[in-house]
Amino acid sequence: MNDKKIVAVLCDHGCRNGSKIKYDELKTNLKKSEVIEDFLLVNKACDSGVEFLDAYKGRKILFGGCSLLEERGIYSKIKERLGLKNGEFRSFDVKADLYDLYPDKVNLEELLVCKILSMGTLLYHAEPYEEERIKPAEGILVYGDGITALRTARALAEEDISVEVLETGEQFLSPGLFSQHFGRPDQRGLSSVVSADERRKSERNRVAGFKNVRFLPSDAFLSFETVEDGFVFTFKSGEKRKFGTVVIAPEREEEQSRETGALNLTDLYGKIVCGEPLKGEVVFLLDYAADTSPEVFKDVLLAGKYIKRRFASEVRILMKNAKVSVSGAQELYDECREQGIIFFKYLEDLTLKNNYGDFEIEGTDLYTGDKFLIKEPDILVIPGRSILSPRSKNFAEALELLTISDRYPQPDSLWRLPNETNRPGVFVAYPTGDNSIASLLFSVRARLSTAGIAVNEHIPVVDEDKCVYCLTCVRVCPFKAMTTDSESRVAKVLRTVCQGCGSCAAECPAEAIQLRNLTGESLYQGIRALG
Amino acid sequence: MSSNSVCIIGAGISGLTVANNLVNAGIEVTLVERNPYPGGRALFYGCKASDSCVHCGVCLIREAVMNFRRTHNIKSQFSSELTGFSRSNGEGILLEIETHPNIIDWRLCTECGKCIEACPENAVKIAPGWKYYVDSGCNDCGKCVDVCPEGAIALKRESMRESIHADCLVIASGFKPFDPSVNRKWSYGESPRIITGSDLEELFYTENYLPGVVKKSDCKRIAFLQCVGSRNVTEGGEYCSRVCCAYALQMAGRLKDEFPHTEIDFYYMDIQHFGKDFESFFGDVSRKVNFINSNPITFSVDRADRPVVRYESITEQKDKEEAYDLVVLSNGIAPGDKNEALAKMTGLSLDKSGFLYAMNGMGGVFVTGACKQPMRIEDCIEDATGVTGEVLSYLEERVQVK
Amino acid sequence: MEESLLIIYCSEGGRKALQKMSSEGFRLPSGVCTFELPCTGRINDVMLMETLQNGVRGIFVAGCREENCKYLDGNKRALRRIKRIKKLLSDAGIEGKHIEMQTFGPDEGKRLYSAINDFAGKVGVS
C-alpha cells in the first residue's frame, strides 16, 4: 500500500451559474479525512499555468476541473511537470459529474466533499506504476490462401515481416471469386473466371518469391496456446512456433442445395468453366432456403446476364426481395431487366415440386397477383448461403473466437472494426466494404507499430495464495486474457490481452483477483465515502 | 524526417476517424469543417435500441466526438471551407481555406449556458457532446456577448482566408440527405404529419419520438415509406441508398416498443440486408410492423389533417387509401452539394450519380466516407481506417523517394 | 445517510445517458450519489452487500444496452448477477427492490431520469 497522501485541487472558476461554494467549510471537512492532506483552490485552472503545484511535488494529485482542462492538455502538463506516474494522478469533471447533475438549491459542499473523498479514496489506494508497453512477437500467421490472404501476406512480406501462410492447397471456385472479377463491365464470362484463378496463382507465385514467407499445409496445425506476446502454435511435426499476430482469411463456401437436381451457384460456375452449354430455360430461385444476401444477388445477376448473352437462353429470376445494397447492383439490376431477363417477385405461397430432378414451381406474382407455373426448367439454380468452410470454422473455433452460427467468425460489435475479434491479436478478413483489405492491413500494422501494446490500467492481479484454481476467470474473460499456470496451479493474466473490464474480479469466488488501481477494497471505501 | 501534415475536409464520422488514426501515428492533422461543430450529419441522430442495441452506430458518433475533444493536438477549423487547391511543384499541396466567423470560440467556451439563456432569438444551440454554437436567426443584438464570462463570443462578420500547406488531402465531405420537397408527389411540407427519416432521427435524439402535432395517446397508425429519392432516376438517384431500410426498420421497432398500440405499416420496394445478424433482427421486426410491398401512388391530406396514402394493393387487386397519423418518408443519401466544386478543384471525377470517384493516392488526394458512395456509419469507419492506411503508405513512400 | 441512493454507472452508455440527462436540464434528486465504473461487469455481490450494509437505501445500476458492451458481455453478466442477488435478498427476507439495474443507450437521458425517479420512489427516497 502506498501511503502518499493526496492533495485535492479544485478549479473555482464557477463555470456554473451562481455556484457559491463555502470553501472554508469544504476545506475543514476534507482535512478531517485521513486520505486528503491538503486542499487547494485555483481560479481558472485552464489559464493559470501549472507552476503553482510545484510546491506539492511528491504528493498524489486529485484534480477537479471542467472539460477544458483536458481539451487544452493541462492534465498531461501537470503529470509531466510533477513527474507523476499513473496511479498518482486522477481527475474528474466537476461540472459534468457534479454541478450539472444536481439542482441549484442542493448543498453543494456536502456533495463536493463526498465526491472528493470518494475519488480521493480510489486514488489513495492506487499503486503507482510506469506505463508499460509490450511488443508482440515477430512473425505473422496467415490462415487461408484466397486472394485476400495472399494480398495480406504480400503486403506484410514487403515490409520485411516474416509471414507463414497456412494454405489449403485446394482449389474451388468461391462465389466471391466470381463476382469480384465478373463484375467488371469489360471482362465477362468464362475468361474472367479463369483469369481470376490465374491471378490468384500468380499472386501465390509472387508471395512465394519472398524469402520471409513460408507456406504450410493447413492440416499441419495441431494446437495453440496464448502467451503474453502472442500465440504459440504446435504443428503436427512437433514443431512449435510463436506468432505475434494471426490473420484469418476464412475460406467460404456455398451451402449445398437441398433439392437433388438443383444447382447452387458454385455448381453453376463449374458448368460455366467447363464450357457446358446452358441452353433453354434457366431459372434462379432466390430467397428460398434462406434470405439471399446482396453479394449473392449481384452474383446471380452477373451469371444470369452472362448466360443470357452467351447462350441466348431464357433466364428467369424468382425472388422475394431484390437485394441491391452493394455498389453497382441497382444499375446491374436495371440492365438485366432491359436485356430481357424476367424477374418475378413471388409471395409466401410458393411451392416447389421435385420429381427426381424435374421441377415444378408454382407461385403468385406479387405485381400482377397472377399465379405462375414454371414446369421442368432446363436448369434450376438455388443459391445457397455463403458459409465458413468446415476447416475455417474449426480453425476459428480452435482459437476460441466467438463464432456465431456457421457464417461468421465474429458477431457484430460496434466497438471493434469488422476485422478485429474478441481475441486481441487475431484478425479476420471479413469482406464488407471496398476497403476491407486496407483496413485489415491498417489494424495489423497498428499492432506491430514500434511502441507496442499498452498494458491496461486496470489489469487484474491474482493473489496466488487465494486462488483455488477453479478457472472461473478463464471461463468468464471475454477476451480470453486469463490462462492457467499448470505448474503453480494459479490463474495468470496475459497483460497484452486484458482490457480491464473487471468481469474476472467480479466473479472469482475466492476473491483472489484485484484490479490494478480499482481494487475491491478501494471500491468499497470509495463508495462508502459517498455516504 | 520532416513531420508530415494532412488536411482533412469534413469532420463527420469518416473525417474524425481518419484524424484520430493519423494523430495516433504522429502525423500533423488539420481538420476543416463547414459546421461550427464536429460529428457531421449523424450528430443529431438518436439511439434506436429496442429491447437491446440494434447496432445503429450512433454511439460511435458520440464516442468519436468525445475522443476528438480529448485529443488536444488536432488543429481544427470550424465554419470553414476549402476554396482553393493548387500543387506547389512537387512539394505537396497548397490549400486555401475560408473561415466564416465562429461567433462562439469553442476553445474558450466553458459550457456555462449563459448565452443560451440570454439569446432572445433562440439562435444559440448546443451540439450533442460538444459545445454551444450560434445558428441562423442571430440578429446581432449582442446580449450573449455581454453575458459570456469567458469573452468567448464575438459578433464579427467578416470571413478570413488562409493558405495552408499539406502533403495529403483527405476528402470526407459526406452527403446530403435527399430532400423530398423537390417533388410534389410526397407532399412534404404540406402537413406537419409528414416528416422525413432525418426529422424522425432528430425526434429520436430528443426522445420525443413523435412530432408535436401527433399526440401520443391518439397516434394509432404510422406509415414508413421507403426508397424516397432512391432507386428511381426520375425521382432521385438510381442507386440504393443502403441506409434507409436499416434505420427505418430500427426506428419502427423502437416506435412499436414505445407505443405498443400503434400500428406501423411499412411500404417498401425491397428490404435490404445489413449487419451480420440481419435475419434475427428482421425476424423480430416483422412481428412488429406490417409489410406492404408497394410504392404509393399519391398522397393527400384529409379533412382531419391526416395524411392519406393511396397505393395499389396487390392482395386485393385494387387501389386503396389509408389515412395515417404520421407518415415517415425514409429519405436516402444524395451526393453532397459541394461534390462538383470539390471535384473540379482537386481534379477528381464524379460518378454518374454525382458521388466522388475515388482514385485514392493519385497526387495525394484521398476520398473516404459517404461522399464516395452511400454508407452506414460502421462502413464509414472501416473505410476511413483503410484510407488512413493508404495515406500512411503514401506518406512513407514520399519520404523514401525524397 | 439514511436517505441516500447510489447510482453506479459505466463509463460508456451509462455515462453518456447521464450527461444527456443533465444537458436536457433534468436534475437528480438530492439524496442521490453517483459512482463510475469502467464496466458494470465489475459489480458483484460483495460490492452490493457492502454498500447496502452501509446504510444506502437503494442501488441503481445504469449500464449499456445489451449487445453494445465495449467488453462484449459485461452488462449481461451484471444483469444476471443482479437478478440472482435480488432473489437471494428476497429469500433472506430483505426486499429485492433495493437493487435495480437497467440498460441505456447514449441518448436516453429522459428515460434514465424517469427510471431513477421511479426507483427512488420505490425505495422511498424523495
Ligand SMILES: Cc1cc2nc3c(=O)[nH]c(=O)nc-3n(C[C@H](O)[C@H](O)[C@H](O)COP(=O)(O)OP(=O)(O)OC[C@H]3O[C@@H](n4cnc5c(N)ncnc54)[C@H](O)[C@@H]3O)c2cc1C
Ligand atoms: C435519414 C438518415 C438516417 C441515417 N441513419 C443512420 C443510422 O441509423 N445508422 C447508420 O449507420 N447510418 C445512418 N445514416 C447514414 C449516416 O448518416 C452516414 O453514414 C454518415 O453520416 C456518413 O458520415 P460521413 O462522415 O461520411 O459524412 P457526414 O456525416 O455527412 O459528414 C461530412 C462533414 O463534412 C462537412 N463538409 C461537407 N462539405 C464540406 C466542405 N466543402 N468543406 C468543409 N466541410 C465540409 C459537413 O459539414 C459534415 O460535417 C443515415 C442517413 C440518413 C440520410
Ligand code: SF4
Ligand atoms: S476465478 Fe479466482 S480462484 Fe478461480 S482460478 Fe481464477 S483467480 Fe483463481
Ligand code: SF4
Ligand atoms: S479484467 Fe476483463 S479482460 Fe482483463 S482478465 Fe479480467 S475479465 Fe479478462
Ligand code: SF4
Ligand atoms: S441502438 Fe444505436 S445508439 Fe443505441 S445503443 Fe445501439 S448502437 Fe448505440
Ligand code: SF4
Ligand atoms: S456564455 Fe460563453 S462560456 Fe458560457 S456557454 Fe456561452 S459561449 Fe460558452
Ligand code: SF4
Ligand atoms: S436501403 Fe432500402 S429504402 Fe433505402 S434505397 Fe435501398 S431499398 Fe430503398
